[in-house]
Amino acid sequence: MKRLLLLAIIIMVAPTLTPATDLPVAPNGIGLFPDYRSWNVIAPSYRKDKNHIRVIFGNPAAIKAMKEKTRPFPDGAVLAKVAWDATGLSTFPVATIPDTFSQVEFMVKNAEKYKETGGWGFARFVGNELKPYGKDPGFVRECFGCHQPVKGNDFVFTSYAAVP
Numbered sequence: 001m002k003r004l005l006l007l008a009i010i011i012m013v014a015p016t017l018t019p020a021t022d023l024p025v026a027p028n029g030i031g032l033f034p035d036y037r038s039w040n041v042i043a044p045s046y047r048k049d050k051n052h053i054r055v056i057f058g059n060p061a062a063i064k065a066m067k068e069k070t071r072p073f074p075d076g077a078v079l080a081k082v083a084w085d086a087t088g089l090s091t092f093p094v095a096t097i098p099d100t101f102s103q104v105e106f107m108v109k110n111a112e113k114y115k116e117t118g119g120w121g122f123a124r125f126v127g128n129e130l131k132p133y134g135k136d137p138g139f140v141r142e143c144f145g146c147h148q149p150v151k152g153n154d155f156v157f158t159s160y161a162a163v164p
């Protein structure tokens, strides 16, 4: 009887324990973090040449490190940057707002696993179909290369947007 009850419980909770398999995965094995939209915001940003509005999010470990200015970031810290095409607000055109989703990128800290790229694993998912960016794991050279100017800040550009 006890065994039957246990079996019933396992059957009931199993679907919630099974990881979602339909999430996109980058060529270096980093999968999309589906819950990044519920992480805290570190800062917004705007890129003029691409006309992109961005929001940089951090998981709890990254937020803590941002607030306490911990460098290097601890293992487990994840930063996300989501970008949209910017457009004028139809009801108030001088206001610039996000329009079409462009891409979401991640930086995942694991000092040992990603030691070749400053302890950061990089991933990018493009467009509404969240297509993994890069032909092979070598795509990270492009990411890491452009993040070199902020080597002294553990390769991270963004800092916590100030509020009183």
Ligand code: HEC
Pocket: 045, 046, 047, 054, 056, 079, 080, 081, 105, 106, 107, 122, 123, 124, 133, 139, 140, 142, 143, 144, 146, 147, 155, 156, 157, 158, 159
């Ligand atoms: C041409 C330069 C350039 C390239 C290439 C680049 N980045 Fe960045 N990245 C930046 C800049 C500048 C920022 C600062 C915020 C912004 O762009 O709005 C940034 C910010 C980020 C952030 C937020 C944390 C931070 O450092 O501020 C993540 C996450 C990120 N990039 C991931 C990636 C990934 C993944 C790739 C490769 C697929 C990549 N980046 C390639 C320039 C670059």
